[in-house]
Amino acid sequence: MKWTIGALLKRATEILRERGSRSPRLDAELLLSYSLGFKSRVELYTNFDRPLTEEEVENYRKLIVRRAKGEPVAYITGRKEFFGFSFKVERGVLIPRSETELLVEVVYERVKDKEGLKIIDVGTGSGCIAISLCKLTKNKHEIIGVDISEKALKVAKENAENLSCPVEFKKSNLLKEINEKVDVVVSNPPYISFDDKRVDREVVKFEPAVALFAGKTGFEVIESLIKEAREKLKPGGFIALEFGEGQGERVKELLEERGFKGVKIFKDLSGIDRVALGVKEDV
Ligand SMILES: C[S@@+](CC[C@H](N)C(=O)[O-])C[C@H]1O[C@@H](n2cnc3c(N)ncnc32)[C@H](O)[C@@H]1O
Structure with missing residues (x-):
């Protein structure tokens, strides 16, 4: 035939x-x-x-x-669209998700009219958040992407080069290698608990565990990151975080316990609480 x-x-x-x-x-x-x-x-x-x-x-x-x-389509084709830009992906690097575009929008809204801010994307993966912010803000800010995975950093660097973005990438366990104060911490960290049965088998089989799983409760990485961000943010700076379904209330509490003010939760297109934002008070 x-x-x-x-x-x-x-x-x-x-x-x-x-x-x-x-x-x-x-x-x-x-x-x-x-x-x-x-x-x-x-x-x-x-x-x-x-x-x-x-x-x-x-x-x-x-x-x-x-x-x-x-096998996910993106690992077969080696590409995934995110925020209208085409990113290279490969096994060992998380495939960017459309939900994460909300995180980029939330940060962009707050930095678009400013210049020269220092923005750190923690757990940058393919670099999709850092690079999209760089493209949208037309290089007006200093953006650094950090990750614990060498493979992710290699792919993120290639993406930055292909999309002509001067984002710096650095190996770091959360913010430990960031030695100066920053204006914005943005992150889509691992937030799935080890025994969460809702995760697709396909995702667990093909995508990197270090990008997905956070520990017994699912809040372990978020909790450490909020603590470290509190130390590294300048007064008036903010943190914006993605989290999983059903985690919003606890993330809000964690931010408030660490002294973040004006904590807001944003819903994704499916109406699910997905992103939290908190400001470090001016003191
Ligand atoms: C959910 S993925 C997000 C990737 C990318 N930012 C995105 O939104 O598609 C989480 C990322 O955090 C990285 N990661 C996990 N633990 C980390 C740690 N302790 N310090 C830095 N990065 C970490 C993983 O390697 C992975 O790239």
Whole structure:
């Protein structure tokens, strides 16, 4: 049988749906446009009736097999869109999530009219938060991304270079290697407890544990980070943190216990509390 783009997409979508993908059509499209070297998925539709060679079908089949076994699309294609920018990702580095765009928005709103702030992104991973902030603020601030993972730092540096962003990246356990006072601490830290059964098996199998799990309660990293941020922030500076479903109240308490003022919680697009912001009082 001679496959066309349209027919192959339909078949791949059925296979991925049967294998439990939550977004079978999107996955099928992303993988086919990647496999054919297209710049965007739109090209699939402008070439819908184009027949494919046997080699093209075979290459695509291999990708669909990987996806059907649970490998995330972003690790297969090596790319993930975040805030409209394309980031390189690979095994060992967390795939940026759309929820995290809220964290970038919350910080951007508060720094967009200022200049020369020192902003630290803790647990930078692919660098998606630090680099998006750098792009959005047009290099007006000094942004540093830190991570405990060498692999994450390598990928983050490549992303900064590809997106022409002068973000500095540094190995550090939370803020321990930051020796000066800063204006903003932003972080999407690990916040899942070891025995949280809600985590997708696919995520646990393919994504790095150090990026996901925080300890017995899930608050261990957040708690240490809030404590360290209290020491490193300048008076009037702020911390913005992402956290998991159901953690908002405790994160608010932790911030207030450490003396942060005006603590606010922001909801993501699904209406779930997702980001906390606290200001270090002027003293
Ligand atoms: C949830 S991921 C976030 C990655 C990226 N910022 C994002 O939003 O996609 C958490 C990141 O924190 C890093 N990390 C975990 N423990 C850390 C620590 N103690 N100090 C610094 N980074 C840490 C992990 O390597 C991982 O890259």
